[in-house]
Amino acid sequence: xxxxxxxxxxxxxxxxxxxxxxxxxxxxxxxxxxxxxxxxxxxxxxxxxxxxxxxxxxxxxxxxxxxxxxxxxxxxxxxxxxxxxxxxxxxxxxxxxxxxxxxxxxxxxxxxxxxxxxxxxxxxxxxxxxxxxxxxxxxxxxxxxxxxxxxxxxxxxxxxxxxxxxxxxxxxxxxxx
Amino acid sequence: xxxxxxxxxxxxxxxxxxxxxxxxxxxxxxxxxxxxxxxxxxxxxxxxxxxxxxxxxxxxxxxxxxxxxxxxxxxxxxxxxxxxxxxxxxxxxxxxxxxxxxxxxxxxxxxxxxxxxxxxxxxxxxxxxxxxxxxxxxxxxxxxxxxxxxxxxxxxxxxxxxxxxxxxxxxxxxxxx
DNA sequence: TATATTTGCAAGTGATTACTCACTATTATG
DNA sequence: CATAATAGTGAGTAATCACTTGCAAATATA
Numbered sequence: 303x304x305x306x307x308x309x310x311x312x313x314x315x316x317x318x319x320x321x322x323x324x325x326x327x328x329x330x331x332x333x334x335x336x337x338x339x340x341x342x343x344x345x346x347x348x349x350x351x352x353x354x355x356x357x358x359x360x361x362x363x364x365x366x367x368x369x370x371x372x373x374x375x376x377x378x379x380x381x382x383x384x385x386x387x388x389x390x391x392x393x394x395x396x397x398x399x400x401x402x403x404x405x406x407x408x409x410x411x412x413x414x415x416x417x418x419x420x421x422x423x424x425x426x427x428x429x430x431x432x433x434x435x436x437x438x439x440x441x442x443x444x445x446x447x448x449x450x451x452x453x454x455x456x457x458x459x460x461x462x463x464x465x466x467x468x469x470x471x472x473x474x475x476x477x478x479x
Numbered sequence: 480x481x482x483x484x485x486x487x488x489x490x491x492x493x494x495x496x497x498x499x500x501x502x503x504x505x506x507x508x509x510x511x512x513x514x515x516x517x518x519x520x521x522x523x524x525x526x527x528x529x530x531x532x533x534x535x536x537x538x539x540x541x542x543x544x545x546x547x548x549x550x551x552x553x554x555x556x557x558x559x560x561x562x563x564x565x566x567x568x569x570x571x572x573x574x575x576x577x578x579x580x581x582x583x584x585x586x587x588x589x590x591x592x593x594x595x596x597x598x599x600x601x602x603x604x605x606x607x608x609x610x611x612x613x614x615x616x617x618x619x620x621x622x623x624x625x626x627x628x629x630x631x632x633x634x635x636x637x638x639x640x641x642x643x644x645x646x647x648x649x650x651x652x653x654x655x656x
Numbered sequence: 657t658a659t660a661t662t663t664g665c666a667a668g669t670g671a672t673t674a675c676t677c678a679c680t681a682t683t684a685t686g
Numbered sequence: 687c688a689t690a691a692t693a694g695t696g697a698g699t700a701a702t703c704a705c706t707t708g709c710a711a712a713t714a715t716a
Contacts, residue, residue, distance in 0.1 A: 304693070306693080306694080307693095322501065322587060324499065324501040324502050325501050327672075327673065327674080328673080328674060328675080329672090329673080329674090337694075337695090338694065338695045338696060339674090339675085339695090339696080340675085340676080340677085340694075340695060340696070340697095341693075341694055341695075342674095342675095343674085343675060343676080344692090344693070344694075345693090348674075348675075349674065349675090405586065406586050406587075408631075408635055409582070409583050409586040409587070409635070410499060410583075410586070410587065412635065413635070414631075414632070414635035414636040416636050416638060436650075437647060440643070440644070440647045441647075443644070444625070444644065444647065444648070447625065447628040447629055447631075447632050447644070448621070448624065448625045448628050449628065450627070450628035450631040450632060451624040451625050451626065451627035451628025451629070451631065452624055452628070454585075454591075454624075454627040454628065454631060455591070455624050455627060458585055458586070458589065458590070458591035459591040459593050461593060466617070467617070467620070467621065467624070470614060470617040470618075470621065471621070473613075481662095481663075483663080483664080504702075504703065504704080505703080505704060505705085506702085506703080506704090514664080514665085515664065515665045515666065516665090516666090516704090516705090517664075517665065517666075517667095517705085517706080517707090518663080518664060518665075519704095519705095520704085520705060520706080521662090521663070521664075522663090525704075525705075526704065526705090
């Protein structure tokens with residue numbers, strides 16, 4: 303990856319997040335990246351190729367997000383760390399805009415790669431099993447579904463209080479006092 | 480509303496759901512509706528006006544969805560009916576495509592009207608209070624957030640089993656055996 | 657029935673779009 | 687150092703887009 307290639311991706315990331323994929327002209331991306339428009343097509347073939355690069359990066363970063371969770375042995379910690387994922391994707395402005403874009407693209411492109419969360423779902427399932435939940439698999443699936451809902455509110459409803467929601471969740475699962 | 484006006488809305492509903500708002504040309508809408516392209520602008524001023532009509536219809540239909548829930552007195556029934564809302568929006572193909580579009584537009588337009596669910600949230604909150612939940616307000620908010628997650632999975636993940644999820648939820652809340 | 661209003665059409669139009677192409681500059685390799 | 691490959695430019699281009707305009711048909715109103 304050359305320096306200019308990264309600049310293109312950074313600019314596209316920023317503009318797609320703000321304006322959406324279809325609504326962002328390649329000319330604008332090139333301008334913000336400080337490169338010629340033709341270079342985008344030299345490196346990424348077409349606009350969809352640029353999008354693909356961004357989606358792939360999203361997939362990689364997502365795996366990294368829960369990498370340490372699947373290595374965890376303590377059941378309660380697995381669940382607690384999973385819940386706190388929602389917090390880490392909003393740690394700073396850039397992260398938030400990055401993850402918001404990933405969700406936005408899910409809807410725009412009509413994709414939901416269930417395989418990407420499978421390892422996390424398995425870890426959660428085992429954790430719930432250890433904690434004697436009635437149906438550990440469903441409980442795991444439902445918690446991940448709740449996290450999807452949390453993301454929806456977090457990214458679309460400016461008034462949503464994530465901290466409060468996470469706190470309540472942790473109490474509900476008896477993870478904290 | 481004239482006959483052709485309705486045909487335009489129906490076509491737009493269908494195409495926006497399939498291809499997205501920005502990606503659907505007005506020429507295509509006109510063609511599918513069997514009218515001239517100019518008529519769209521005569522009736523809806525511009526493309527955004529057409530979108531507005533659709534979003535407004537979504538708001539109205541959403542209120543109708545939970546109209547009978549807020550009139551319910553039995554706490555358990557309020558919660559159960561709320562959970563079953565997820566099922567009624569997938570009753571048939573047209574409904575499913577309609578509601579999927581509404582969610583899609585939320586992300587494309589970056590809007591989340593929390594006011595629209597407020598009456599339902601209040602009803603739920605009262606129900607949870609009656610059932611002696613620790614923090615009824617948070618519990619209500621969290622259940623609605625879970626429903627947002629359920630919608631995400633339902634509309635994007637083809638393998639998601641809604642029936643199963645709803646069943647498990649109902650048991651979790653002690654609404655059924 | 658006369659006339660005003662609304663509904664509808666078809667053929668534009670200028671702006672914008674993703675993408676190409678002919679070319680130059682830079683870097684890697686033998 | 688020569689040459690091949692890659693990185694980069696920027697002026698095009700055909701297609702597509704939302705929207706306009708001038709006019710006709712249908713409908714409402716007096």
